[in-house]
Amino acid sequence: MISIQHVSKTYDVPKKAARRARGKSAGIDTSYAASVSGNAVLAGAAVSQAAAEVADALRPAVRDGVVYALDDINIEIADGDIFGIIGMSGAGKSTLVRTINLLERPTSGRIVVDGQDVTDLAGSALRAYRRRVAMIFQNFGLLAQKTVIDNVCFPYLAANGKVTEANRVHALELLDRVGLAEKAHSYPSQLSGGQQQRVAIARALACEPEVILCDEATSALDPKSTNTILKLLRDINQETGVTLVVITHSMDVVQKICKNVAVLDSGRVVETGEVARVFAEPAAEATRVLLGKVDWDA
Ligand SMILES: Nc1ncnc2c1ncn2[C@@H]1O[C@H](COP(=O)(O)OP(=O)(O)OP(=O)(O)O)[C@@H](O)[C@H]1O
Numbered sequence: 001m002i003s004i005q006h007v008s009k010t011y012d013v014p015k016k017a018a019r020r021a022r023g024k025s026a027g028i029d030t031s032y033a034a035s036v037s038g039n040a041v042l043a044g045a046a047v048s049q050a051a052a053e054v055a056d057a058l059r060p061a062v063r064d065g066v067v068y069a070l071d072d073i074n075i076e077i078a079d080g081d082i083f084g085i086i087g088m089s090g091a092g093k094s095t096l097v098r099t100i101n102l103l104e105r106p107t108s109g110r111i112v113v114d115g116q117d118v119t120d121l122a123g124s125a126l127r128a129y130r131r132r133v134a135m136i137f138q139n140f141g142l143l144a145q146k147t148v149i150d151n152v153c154f155p156y157l158a159a160n161g162k163v164t165e166a167n168r169v170h171a172l173e174l175l176d177r178v179g180l181a182e183k184a185h186s187y188p189s190q191l192s193g194g195q196q197q198r199v200a201i202a203r204a205l206a207c208e209p210e211v212i213l214c215d216e217a218t219s220a221l222d223p224k225s226t227n228t229i230l231k232l233l234r235d236i237n238q239e240t241g242v243t244l245v246v247i248t249h250s251m252d253v254v255q256k257i258c259k260n261v262a263v264l265d266s267g268r269v270v271e272t273g274e275v276a277r278v279f280a281e282p283a284a285e286a287t288r289v290l291l292g293k294v295d296w297d298a
Pocket residue numbers: 011012059060067068069087088089090091092093094095096
């Protein structure tokens with residue numbers, strides 16, 4: 001169980017930006033707001049009140065000269081869950097996943113994993129924790145100058161300073177699991193985007209993590225590759241019980257693989273629950289906007 005308890009993350013902002021952020025929709029590109037909301041009509045010259053409201057929603061929470069990228073977040077993610085985190089651009093999704101694996105330290109609040117408070121871990125304990133929480137990214141994050149198998153072995157090198165024969169055998173098994181054993185000695189540039197993401201998944205599995213954080217893992221892929229990756233992640237979740245935390249802009253992705261979801265808006269959780277329930281009866285305005293269920297003419 002990952003328990004995120006009263007977690008806030010703030011960033012200092014220059015005074016000018018803070019003033020602008022406090023002003024009514026000032027400084028926000030409303031056509032961008034329209035594109036995020038998915039409503040093409042709003043992208044025209046006549047920007048409606050609705051677009052201004054979306055622009056408001058895109059604005060991060062700013063108080064006392066600091067941006068609240070995360071603002072008193074409380075979430076519990078059960079072992080083995082596939083948990084979606086959705087929200088408009090700037091809602092705080094990436095900051096939240098980076099806080100879970102402690103790439104970012106929360107300004108306040110606690111991260112508790114399986115009953116252990118990990119918030120202040122440092123040194124070897126932090127490195128050990130990070131091995132329990134792997135991550136895959138939108139742009140795959142493979143090392144271009146290393147072969148596929150060396151990429152999969154990289155976590156062993158990082159953890160132990162060397163790669164053993166047993167490590168290479170395990171890496172090959174993982175490549176076989178993602179259907180890419182025959183590409184072991186290719187370089188990332190010789191693979192398609194979907195194949196590169198499968199290598200990244202094999203690498204994420206190298207240290208047998210308890211959790212995989214997926215930050216927009218399918219955003220750079222076409223629909224067919226997206227489905228392949230989602231199916232692979234879902235199968236791995238079922239086979240190994242690994243918990244998946246899935247950050248995405250795509251409601252389709254959430255609907256396809258997530259069991260539970262949290263909706264972020266301006267650094268706050270505005271809605272959480274089972275995907276079927278949240279999507280059928282969205283309670284928060286931000287959820288309705290994300291689902292395209294807003295009546296722009298009302
Ligand atoms: N290092 C930083 N310094 C200042 N502000 C930051 C920093 N990192 C993030 N922010 C702000 O925190 C807020 C949340 O950012 P974050 O990247 O987590 O949002 P997001 O929901 O992942 O957005 P996107 O979907 O566009 O990636 C944004 O307003 C962003 O500008």
